[in-house]
Amino acid sequence: MKAGVEPLLNDGFAGEATKRSLGYLQKQREKGKNIVGIYCGYAPLELIRAANAAPAVLCAFANKTIEAAETVLPANLCPLIKSSYGFIKTDTCPFFAISEAVIAETTCDGKKKMFELISGIKPMHVMDLPQLPDQKEALENWTAMIKKLKGFLETTFNRKIEDADVEKEIQATNEKNRLMNKIFDFAALTPTPVTWLEFYDLTYLGQAATTQDMLPILKETIAKLEKRVAEGIYHGEKDSPRVLVTGCPVGGDATKVFKIIEEAGGVIVVLDSCTGMKPYSGMIAENTPDPYRALSRRYLDLPCSCMTPNSRRLDELDKMIERFKPDVVVDVVLHACHSYNIESHKIKEHITGMHKMPFLKIETDYSQSDVGQIRTRVEALFEMLPQK
Numbered sequence: 001m002k003a004g005v006e007p008l009l010n011d012g013f014a015g016e017a018t019k020r021s022l023g024y025l026q027k028q029r030e031k032g033k034n035i036v037g038i039y040c041g042y043a044p045l046e047l048i049r050a051a052n053a054a055p056a057v058l059c060a061f062a063n064k065t066i067e068a069a070e071t072v073l074p075a076n077l078c079p080l081i082k083s084s085y086g087f088i089k090t091d092t093c094p095f096f097a098i099s100e101a102v103i104a105e106t107t108c109d110g111k112k113k114m115f116e117l118i119s120g121i122k123p124m125h126v127m128d129l130p131q132l133p134d135q136k137e138a139l140e141n142w143t144a145m146i147k148k149l150k151g152f153l154e155t156t157f158n159r160k161i162e163d164a165d166v167e168k169e170i171q172a173t174n175e176k177n178r179l180m181n182k183i184f185d186f187a188a189l190t191p192t193p194v195t196w197l198e199f200y201d202l203t204y205l206g207q208a209a210t211t212q213d214m215l216p217i218l219k220e221t222i223a224k225l226e227k228r229v230a231e232g233i234y235h236g237e238k239d240s241p242r243v244l245v246t247g248c249p250v251g252g253d254a255t256k257v258f259k260i261i262e263e264a265g266g267v268i269v270v271l272d273s274c275t276g277m278k279p280y281s282g283m284i285a286e287n288t289p290d291p292y293r294a295l296s297r298r299y300l301d302l303p304c305s306c307m308t309p310n311s312r313r314l315d316e317l318d319k320m321i322e323r324f325k326p327d328v329v330v331d332v333v334l335h336a337c338h339s340y341n342i343e344s345h346k347i348k349e350h351i352t353g354m355h356k357m358p359f360l361k362i363e364t365d366y367s368q369s370d371v372g373q374i375r376t377r378v379e380a381l382f383e384m385l386p387q388k
């Protein structure tokens with residue numbers, strides 16, 4: 001955002017999403033809440049919250065722990081997995097340290113096998129994620145897994161989880177998502193009054209924080225954005241290329257891609273990933289006879305590349321293109337993430353074919369070695385866009 005404009009989250013942690021989130025979780029711990037580490041967007045947060053626990057995201061985005069991880073893990077593995085494991089191996093992850101239990105899902109092979117290596121450190125519960133989301137058995141099986149998780153949380157924390165509390169958390173998530181989407185609507189404006197870093201600050205905190213704690217923050221954010229619009233404050237230039245970023249989760253050192261996009265003159269208006277808007281995109285059915293089944297449906301609808309077919313991702317991209325009016329789509333794929341990498345071809349065909357829009361795949365890791373090469377490709381992408 002331009003100099004002199006107050007950050008949306010003006011709490012001393014602007015641009016430091018993980019530090020803010022850690023501070024929040026430490027306060028929850030002091031208040032007597034349990035902390036549950038999670039590794040994936042499929043972890044049913046409502047159930048964790050119904051157990052009076054707070055979720056701590058354990059996925060890591062720092063290059064500094066990869067060397068230590070590679071003493072055990074193969075070098076040719078996704079940096080997210082290596083970084084996350086490296087933090088545990090070097091005993092330097094404060095999120096893992098305050099977690100009293102860990103929830104893992106059978107998403108990609110690398111994560112699945114990494115979980116085996118850390119399974120003895122804290123109580124861990126692995127959920128068997130169905131990967132054919134359109135099959136009727138998927139809903140039944142994932143509902144059963146969610147109910148099994150309920151049993152694990154009840155046993156681990158010696159606390160009964162009431163169905164009514166799960167329902168309450170479902171409704172709370174929907175309220176949070178409605179407000180988050182009001183904020184995302186500001187990004188749909190041209191020019192946009194919000195930056196990717198401000199988005200990231202909000203979406204990251206929203207994973208750990210309850211709706212009750214997020215409500216005042218979200219309402220204040222909306223008021224600030226309304227003021228920015230009224231005062232004609234916007235991010236970038238009026239004719240900046242609008243960028244939709246899709247693909248693997250991105251944070252920490254991998255945000256080099258976002259910085260390069262902005263330095264090249266682009267403005268990121270959508271972050272479609274598990275570290276961006278994806279967790280807030282849908283609603284969970286309320287007041288159903290079985291809240292666990294309602295959770296199951298919602299989480300199975302998440303368009304991750306570990307699903308096959310993952311046609312929901314194309315549907316979601318269509319909606320985002322309609323809503324945010326990007327000029328280009330950038331697909332960020334982490335090295336050795338085979339599912340996102342292979343799926344990238346389908347995404348490219350869809351974006352360039354149906355939407356007639358330029359598409360760029362960036363395959364990267366957490367090192368800085370490819371910054372120059374990425375910059376050249378992003379600049380070339382923007383140069384070929386028609387003048388606005």
Ligand code: SF4
Pocket residue numbers: 039040041042107108248249274302304305306
């Ligand atoms: S991209 Fe897929 S596997 Fe990774 S956190 Fe998101 S849902 Fe989980």
Ligand code: SF4
Pocket residue numbers: 078079080081107108109110111248249306334336337338339340
């Ligand atoms: S980015 Fe890909 S390989 Fe890495 S943890 Fe996520 S799904 Fe697995």
